[in-house]
Amino acid sequence: MSILSRITGFILLFLMWPVMSQDYARMRNNMVRDQIISRGITHRSTLQAMRKVERHLFVDKFLRSRAYDDNPLPIGYGQTISQPFIVAYMTSLIDPRAGDKILEIGTGSGYQAAVLAHITDSVYTIEIVKELGESAAKRLKDLGYNNIQVIIGDGYYGLPDQSPFDAIVVTAAAEHIPPPLIEQLREGGKMIIPVGSQFMVQNLVLVEKKKGRIITRNMMPVRFVPFTRKENPKD
Numbered sequence: 001m002s003i004l005s006r007i008t009g010f011i012l013l014f015l016m017w018p019v020m021s022q023d024y025a026r027m028r029n030n031m032v033r034d035q036i037i038s039r040g041i042t043h044r045s046t047l048q049a050m051r052k053v054e055r056h057l058f059v060d061k062f063l064r065s066r067a068y069d070d071n072p073l074p075i076g077y078g079q080t081i082s083q084p085f086i087v088a089y090m091t092s093l094i095d096p097r098a099g100d101k102i103l104e105i106g107t108g109s110g111y112q113a114a115v116l117a118h119i120t121d122s123v124y125t126i127e128i129v130k131e132l133g134e135s136a137a138k139r140l141k142d143l144g145y146n147n148i149q150v151i152i153g154d155g156y157y158g159l160p161d162q163s164p165f166d167a168i169v170v171t172a173a174a175e176h177i178p179p180p181l182i183e184q185l186r187e188g189g190k191m192i193i194p195v196g197s198q199f200m201v202q203n204l205v206l207v208e209k210k211k212g213r214i215i216t217r218n219m220m221p222v223r224f225v226p227f228t229r230k231e232n233p234k235d
Contacts, residue, residue: 024056027068031055035070036088043092049118050088055081057143058109075109077129079225082171086222087112093206093219094167094190096120101162103184105155106171106227110136113148116169123148124162126155128228156229158184165189173202174227177216185209194224 032050041047056067058081063073072080082090091112096102100120104113107127113136116123127133130152137150151159155170156178164186170193177193185191189209196202203218 024054024068028055031068031070031084032088035085039085039089041085041088041092043088043095045096045119046088046092046115049091049115050084052118053111053114054143055084055111058111058114058139075132077132079108079129079132081109081111082224087115089220090169090171090192090204091115091119093192094169096167100166103159103162103165103168103181104171105158105168105181107133107136107150108171110140110145110148110150112169112171113150114140114143114145117145117148120166121147124151124159124165125149126151126153126159128152128154154229156180156227160184167191168193170194170227171224172227173198173222173224177205177207182207182209182214187212192219194222198226 028051032047036050056064059067059073059075066073070083070085072083075081096116096119098121101122102116102120104123104125107113107125113123113125125148127136127150133150133152140148157180163184165184166186166189168181168185168191173194173196175197177195181191187209191207193205193207194202195205202222202224204220204222206217206219208215
């Protein structure tokens with residue numbers, strides 16, 4: 001091996017050392033304690049799932065040392081993996097349980113779907129960006145998440161063939177709540193969705209279907225990437 005090759009190898013090892021030396025399990029536990037429990041989230045199954053899902057495996061390897069920070073991170077194609085607190089908060093609001101069938105709109109890296117999959121029996125997730133959807137599907141399969149099905153398509157229309165769903169999670173900001181998603185929510189079900197323009201204040205809205213009525217509540221102001229549609233939507 002040449003001297004130049006050795007020097008290059010040492011430089012690469014030095015650059016990768018912060019990533020290689022992380023104690024990710026400790027970082028996850030600290031994340032749950034300092035970012036989630038400290039802000040009042042007590043939903044037991046959500047906390048357990050957040051401790052289990054290896055968030056650093058859902059971001060680029062050069063961002064892994066920041067995977068458990070209290071902020072979103074880029075995943076490419078103008079999309080992000082959401083802040084851990086937001087993932088936990090949205091999950092706890094829909095109160096997922098074993099046996100539930102859940103629909104997610106906006107797969108992204110697959111992290112939110114993985115959190116849900118630790119709690120429920122069946123997760124369907126739709127991603128409109130083909131490259132992200134294919135990458136997430138491979139990642140989830142490699143990690144052993146056999147109860148998640150990734151679909152490439154326009155999430156506005158949901159999955160009518162698989163409805164009704166016990167809960168729906170939307171991880172991109174829509175300017176209105178898509179009617180097809182409301183229709184696919186079962187009686188007694190819940191949907192959590194950020195609503196608002198990317199240029200204005202967005203609100204995280206909890207939608208509940210009770211006795212045929214739709215009840216909505218604004219939970220908190222948020223900032224999400226915009227809900228992406230096909231170039232020529234049907235409506």
